[in-house]
């Protein structure tokens with residue numbers, strides 16, 4: 001399936017990137033493809049969600065999907081536009097890069113390889129390019145005003161993300 005590209009529905013980013021926020025896709029897209037990770041390319045499942053919710057594009061800048069043997073970060077919403085998160089303080093959200101792990105990590109433990117790819121291919125380059133410290137990487141549940149939110153899932157470990165970021169630091 002092909003999703004229509006509708007940048008006119010998106011809000012242009014006016015402020016620099018100062019925060020990186022980690023999610024899992026099961027919070028937003030109800031399609032079964034968004035709730036499990038398996039070796040099939042699952043982004044089309046998210047596109048169905050975009051159409052149903054009448055969004056301009058997927059509401060994350062990057063989604064890390066699992067394709068065959070490995071995890072692959074995919075550009076979803078170009079980072080020159082902001083994502084729509086009413087539960088996150090606008091001061092943070094307008095300066096945030098949103099990265100989602102495809103699946104539901106309330107039920108599944110992330111593989112070490114997923115953390116590796118997240119840090120090496122997405123987090124570390126963004127820290128370097130936008131000149132922000134690792135302390136600006138937050139889990140969605142740390143920046144939301146919704147107390148019941150578990151995103152990016154109970155099994156995602158901030159300490160492991162921190163360790164992987166240290167491993168791939170770009171000097």
Ligand SMILES: [Zn+2]
Pocket residue numbers: 022023024027140151152
């Ligand atoms: Zn989230």
